Amino acid sequence: MKLTKTLFATTALTVVAGTALTAQDMANSMTLVSWGGAYQDSQDKAYVKPYLAANPGVTATWDESSAEAVAKLRAMNEAGNVTWDLVDVVASDAMRLCDEGLAMELDHDEVLAAAPDGTPASEDFGDLIVSDCFVPQIVYSTTFGYRTDMVPAGVEPPTSVCDVFDLAKYPGKRSLQKRPIDNMEWALYCDGVAKDEIYDVLGTDEGVNRALAKLDTIKDQVVWWSAGAETPQLLADGEVFMGSTYNGRLFSAIAEQNQPIGMMWDMQSFDLDGWIVPAGLPADRLARVMDFLKFATDTQRLADQAAYISYGPARASSAPLVGKHADLGIEMAPHMPTDPANASNTHIYDYEWWADNRDDLDAKFQAWLAQ
Amino acid sequence: MNGFTLTPVEKKPLSFALPVIGAAGGVAGLFVGTAHGSGLMGVIAGAVLLMALGFVALRVLGLGMEKATRWGIIALFVAAGVLLAGLPGFILGGLFGWFFSWFIFWIGEGRYRASLPPYLTGGQVLWHYAFWILCGAIFVFLITPILVVIPLSFNAQNFFTFTPEMLRFDPAGYSLKHYRDFFTSSGWQQALRNSLAIAPLATLLSVSFGTLAAIGLSSEHVPFRRAIMAILISPMIVPLIISAAGMYFFYSRIGLQGTYFGVVLAHAALGIPFVIITVTATLVGFDRSLTRAAANMGADPVTTFFRVQMPLILPGVISGGLFAFITSFDEVVVVLFVGSANQQTLPWRMFTGLREQISPTILAVATILVVISIALLTTLELLRRRSERLRGMSPG
Numbered sequence: 122m123k124l125t126k127t128l129f130a131t132t133a134l135t136v137v138a139g140t141a142l143t144a145q146d147m148a149n150s151m152t153l154v155s156w157g158g159a160y161q162d163s164q165d166k167a168y169v170k171p172y173l174a175a176n177p178g179v180t181a182t183w184d185e186s187s188a189e190a191v192a193k194l195r196a197m198n199e200a201g202n203v204t205w206d207l208v209d210v211v212a213s214d215a216m217r218l219c220d221e222g223l224a225m226e227l228d229h230d231e232v233l234a235a236a237p238d239g240t241p242a243s244e245d246f247g248d249l250i251v252s253d254c255f256v257p258q259i260v261y262s263t264t265f266g267y268r269t270d271m272v273p274a275g276v277e278p279p280t281s282v283c284d285v286f287d288l289a290k291y292p293g294k295r296s297l298q299k300r301p302i303d304n305m306e307w308a309l310y311c312d313g314v315a316k317d318e319i320y321d322v323l324g325t326d327e328g329v330n331r332a333l334a335k336l337d338t339i340k341d342q343v344v345w346w347s348a349g350a351e352t353p354q355l356l357a358d359g360e361v362f363m364g365s366t367y368n369g370r371l372f373s374a375i376a377e378q379n380q381p382i383g384m385m386w387d388m389q390s391f392d393l394d395g396w397i398v399p400a401g402l403p404a405d406r407l408a409r410v411m412d413f414l415k416f417a418t419d420t421q422r423l424a425d426q427a428a429y430i431s432y433g434p435a436r437a438s439s440a441p442l443v444g445k446h447a448d449l450g451i452e453m454a455p456h457m458p459t460d461p462a463n464a465s466n467t468h469i470y471d472y473e474w475w476a477d478n479r480d481d482l483d484a485k486f487q488a489w490l491a492q
Numbered sequence: 493m494n495g496f497t498l499t500p501v502e503k504k505p506l507s508f509a510l511p512v513i514g515a516a517g518g519v520a521g522l523f524v525g526t527a528h529g530s531g532l533m534g535v536i537a538g539a540v541l542l543m544a545l546g547f548v549a550l551r552v553l554g555l556g557m558e559k560a561t562r563w564g565i566i567a568l569f570v571a572a573g574v575l576l577a578g579l580p581g582f583i584l585g586g587l588f589g590w591f592f593s594w595f596i597f598w599i600g601e602g603r604y605r606a607s608l609p610p611y612l613t614g615g616q617v618l619w620h621y622a623f624w625i626l627c628g629a630i631f632v633f634l635i636t637p638i639l640v641v642i643p644l645s646f647n648a649q650n651f652f653t654f655t656p657e658m659l660r661f662d663p664a665g666y667s668l669k670h671y672r673d674f675f676t677s678s679g680w681q682q683a684l685r686n687s688l689a690i691a692p693l694a695t696l697l698s699v700s701f702g703t704l705a706a707i708g709l710s711s712e713h714v715p716f717r718r719a720i721m722a723i724l725i726s727p728m729i730v731p732l733i734i735s736a737a738g739m740y741f742f743y744s745r746i747g748l749q750g751t752y753f754g755v756v757l758a759h760a761a762l763g764i765p766f767v768i769i770t771v772t773a774t775l776v777g778f779d780r781s782l783t784r785a786a787a788n789m790g791a792d793p794v795t796t797f798f799r800v801q802m803p804l805i806l807p808g809v810i811s812g813g814l815f816a817f818i819t820s821f822d823e824v825v826v827v828l829f830v831g832s833a834n835q836q837t838l839p840w841r842m843f844t845g846l847r848e849q850i851s852p853t854i855l856a857v858a859t860i861l862v863v864i865s866i867a868l869l870t871t872l873e874l875l876r877r878r879s880e881r882l883r884g885m886s887p888g
Binding site: 152156157158159182184185186188196197200201202204350351353357378 | 649650651652653679740741744745749750832833834836844845847848849850851
């Protein structure tokens with residue numbers, strides 16, 4: 122028993138050191154946690170299926186629990202029974218899990234593959250490595266879509282995020298995410314605050330009230346959503362005229378489902394999604410998951426993922442490899458949030474500012490909602 | 493209603509019949525008017541139209557022409573429906589026309605009193621029908637959400653939307669693709685297999701333990717019967733989320749969390765109360781002298797149980813088992829805690845699917861589950877009737 126433990130410990134060390142391992146040291150099943158839907162499908166097709174094909178005898182199980190990953194990992198940790206091997210979370214959740222010690226800290230250059238030209242992973246991912254525990258996969262954005270057939274006659278279709286706040290020109294319901302993030306920034310921006318001053322203004326009580334006052338002007342026309350599938354559903358139903366959601370959901374509704382919906386990229390809010398490895402995995406499972414992680418986040422795999430969903434790969438070296446949609450055959454690059462034409466006016470969401478102010482603003486936002 | 497007349501019918505004065513008919517027309521007009529933009533206009537138009545129709549039918553044409561008048565009214569409504577909404581209007585118009593052509597004569601000729609005793613006052617008659625309408629409204633309220641799901645599951649689009657094609661009854665608006673998706677997707681099929689592997693075993697455990705517990709608890713000499721019963725029934729009373737959280741931490745410590753057998757045990761615990769309750773209820777009608785008679789003739793308790801007691805309480809055992817099966821088959825909270833991704837059941841997949849991607853595949857699965865539930869409950873009802881017949885409680 123003692124010997125096996127020592128052996129496992131050494132294997133764990135060799136993994137971290139990035140040395141090649143024999144298959145015997147690795148567990149042959151993995152539980153991967155993701156968001157379900159088209160996004161999980163894209164992961165499945167771009168790197169899980171190819172990995173399983175290359176490693177016969179290994180199985181992977183999906184658990185669609187990313188939405189409650191933080192709570193579940195806490196409970197698993199408390200019960201001493203971590204059943205997940207690799208968890209897909211948004212950047213802010215990764216930061217929280219890292220701070221709480223629930224996610225493992227990684228040396229990106231050692232555990233991840235370098236770019237084909239030899240650029241180390243940490244430079245290839247660059248600023249997107251927002252936490253030591255976080256391996257970014259994709260850049261997505263929260264942005265607006267609108268019903269093209271509900272644009273009032275004789276009016277130009279909306280192009281600016283401030284059109285969301287313009288009930289006189291564009292009457293109708295809007296759907297917004299039920300949280301202060303993004304909504305407060307858009308409100309201030311449309312109330313005339315310069316883009317680089319948004320967080321300074323939002324840091325004061327007057328600023329918060331100013332943002333809420335701006336949101337007040339459309340409050341009775343807002344349908345609040347909490348799951349990414351809701352806005353596409355509301356738009357398809359014609360229940361709302363415009364609404365915010367993740368850009369990939371809008372792409373899917375427009376290009377794959379042929380819904381009469383138009384994209385608005387103005388002031389799209391960038392965010393990151395990526396993997397974390399839960400802390401405290403047994404050595405054999407850790408070895409397997411590290412092997413998978415290295416494969417799944419290499420340059421080619423991240424570029425492959427973009428053939429199934431319109432999210433930008435997190436590696437700089439993947440961007441030139443982005444090709445056509447796997448089924449529709451359309452070029453994917455123009456549908457990426459990172460495409461220069463789409464990213465002419467973007468909102469850079471400030472993780473650190475929100476990490477410090479989230480609780481306070483959540484309380485104020487909820488109180489305002491309940492008014 | 494009963495096919496014979498309790499009270500002779502007599503023609504009602506128009507001063508009574510027309511306002512009642514008008515009110516009914518107003519209610520119907522409210523729906524049509526709301527659909528076309530103005531509820532108030534609909535109410536007024538509906539009331540006026542129906543009063544006019546009532547006047548023509550009852551006074552101008554009269555009882556002698558009833559059959560022709562009724563067909564005329566139906567034709568009128570169908571024509572109006574087609575003008576307003578095409579094919580769906582044709583069907584709705586036909587239904588409205590059929591109802592009102594019957595309703596005008598039913599009110600106008602005083603037929604509504606026929607099945608009621610002659611001594612009832614006007615208020616009592618009104619209450620009698622108001623009660624029926626109230627019951628009907630509650631029924632509609634309960635059943636509509638289930639009925640709406642069924643046509644939506646044949647949607648040709650990937651949204652929970654009645655598309656214009658569907659409302660026109662255009663075959664292109666309908667498809668079986670969500671059913672195909674369910675039967676071909678490995679995720680859904682795995683979930684179905686998990687559900688089918690977990691539910692029967694959980695049912696078997698609940699039935700065995702529940703029946704034994706019920707028999708034990710209904711003998712007179714067991715001490716603390718009520719307290720034990722209360723503890724066994726508690727999974728039904730304690731909020732599910734509390735049982736689930738407790739099971740999660742307990743099962744984690746003993747290594748059952750995330751295993752197939754853990755989920756089976758958890759579901760068995762949830763199913764046992766149903767079996768205890770139904771079997772206890774059946775045992776009330778069980779004649780204990782039969783077991784004594786069997787013992788008297790030399791049968792040991794096990795033989796007595798299987799040869800004498802079990803056949804007689806079988807309907808209770810089976811209905812308890814069906815409840816336990818449905819509990820396990822429909823349960824989502826406990827499995828989310830106690831299960832891991834390898835034990836994803838159908839309700840688990842529906843739950844996550846509904847949150848992350850609103851896909852009509854869930855509606856297809858829901859429709860299939862509704863059909864299964866109806867089949868199981870029908871079986872249950874047939875068994876209950878059989879049991880009553882066997883015990884001589886109902887004529888048949």
